[in-house]
Amino acid sequence: MLKVVARVVGDFQINTILVWCERTRKAAIFDPGGDSPGTIKLVESERLEPIYLINTHGHLDHIAENAVIKAAFAGLPLLIHAADRAMLTDPHKNLSAFVGGSVISPDADRTITDGEILPLGEESLTAYHVPGHSPGSLVFYSSGILIGGDTLFQGGVGRTDFPGSSDEQLYAHIRSKIYTLPEDTIVYPGHGPTTTVGIERRTNPFVRG
Numbered sequence: 001m002l003k004v005v006a007r008v009v010g011d012f013q014i015n016t017i018l019v020w021c022e023r024t025r026k027a028a029i030f031d032p033g034g035d036s037p038g039t040i041k042l043v044e045s046e047r048l049e050p051i052y053l054i055n056t057h058g059h060l061d062h063i064a065e066n067a068v069i070k071a072a073f074a075g076l077p078l079l080i081h082a083a084d085r086a087m088l089t090d091p092h093k094n095l096s097a098f099v100g101g102s103v104i105s106p107d108a109d110r111t112i113t114d115g116e117i118l119p120l121g122e123e124s125l126t127a128y129h130v131p132g133h134s135p136g137s138l139v140f141y142s143s144g145i146l147i148g149g150d151t152l153f154q155g156g157v158g159r160t161d162f163p164g165s166s167d168e169q170l171y172a173h174i175r176s177k178i179y180t181l182p183e184d185t186i187v188y189p190g191h192g193p194t195t196t197v198g199i200e201r202r203t204n205p206f207v208r209g
Contacts, residue, residue, distance in 0.1 A: 002123045002142050005042065006188055010034025012061035017147055017188055019140075020048050021121025028052040028120060029076075030140075030147055031062040031190060032069045040072050052118060055080040055105075056149025056190060057134040058087025059162075060096035066105040077109035081129060084136030085111060095162065112138060128177045132170020133158030141181060146197070148187045152178055154195040157206045171207045179209040 001022050006015040010033040018039070020027035027048040032039060043050060050073050055063050058080060066088070070076050080088065087094040088105040096103035114129035125140040133150045140147040150158035152174055160167040183198025201209030
């Protein structure tokens with residue numbers, strides 16, 4: 001069984017998410033956007049073994065502390081979709097330059113493809129490519145849960161006014177790859193509270209199923 005903990009961190013109030021197999025303690029860390037000491041403390045207190053550091057996409061708030069997390073756990077591989085890989089090392093592409101910053105992450109150790117299955121102890125996560133908010137946006141599904149990045153929120157969707165964004169793509173992928181999941185699937189978004197696939201399919205004002 002997988003356990004999920006979301007920590008609200010950083011100036012942009014993003015959800016840094018830890019997912020782990022309760023039996024083996026193998027873990028994935030998603031989107032370290034701030035307060036890495038708190039994330040590291042949680043890993044240590046739960047006696048977890050991180051085996052993936054994953055960015056759901058390449059915007060500054062989701063990659064800001066990749067370097068800190070990688071330094072804390074030697075050999076931890078950083079994964080992202082190929083279409084967002086260049087954002088990791090380019091402050092203009094990851095948008096930090098436009099808010100007066102210069103976020104530069106280590107490069108990815110490898111990229112993730114649509115439909116790829118990531119083993120996580122006795123469980124696994126399946127990656128789905130859902131471009132729209134960014135060209136390389138990803139979500140990750142395991143029975144009962146979805147790590148949703150900035151694709152689908154409680155009563156909202158990811159912004160599409162950034163370079164490389166597309167509302168047409170975003171809505172199409174929400175319908176084809178998220179709304180087709182079981183309706184009781186809990187969605188852990190990149191910002192804000194959890195929701196479920198069923199609730200959003202019925203009530204989301206931007207995209208109805």
